[in-house]
């Protein structure tokens with residue numbers, strides 16, 4: 425496997441330099457159950473080198489395909505992750521100490537940024553993707569895609585009684601009503617003795 429993000433330390437000059445790379449998803453070993461990655465991965469990094477320490481900052485981008493959580497059609501988007509890594513010489517590593525986030529070590533020859541870039545991109549995957557923000561989703565009764573227009577069963581718009589029942593169990597509107605009833609009851613029982621005293 426060609427490993428585009430394994431940089432030779434000897435090729436990185438002191439001071440600032442830039443690394444712009446484009447390579448296949450498979451070369452980065454990028455994979456997730458939540459998204460399909462589409463070639464290529466683009467990486468644009470600025471590198472600050474001082475002696476054997478590097479500060480790497482930039483972005484990694486890749487297109488992804490997911491399944492829209494509302495309508496189950498494809499949700500495709502370009503994803504860009506910020507990259508910020510400090511790279512120190514392995515020889516200077518404290519024995520037994522675990523590297524904090526964003527700090528990796530080089531062996532004096534190879535600076536391997538693959539892991540950091542892979543992690544940055546995986547963290548950027550939307551947990552609840554939608555094909556577009558105004559996606560209307562599927563009719564809860566007949567399953568028709570409401571983006572194509574109102575369905576034939578006429579349940580669109582949440583008028584389906586079974587859907588309403590489900591919303592009553594899970595929706596924010598339902599969560600309020602039992603909570604409201606209790607204080608109202610307490611208020612009435614408290615109010616009663618007060619009225620008796622007045623009479």
Ligand SMILES: [Zn+2]
Pocket residue numbers: 492493494495496497554555556559560561
């Ligand atoms: Zn959708």
Ligand SMILES: [Zn+2]
Pocket residue numbers: 563564565566567568575576577578579580
């Ligand atoms: Zn319907």
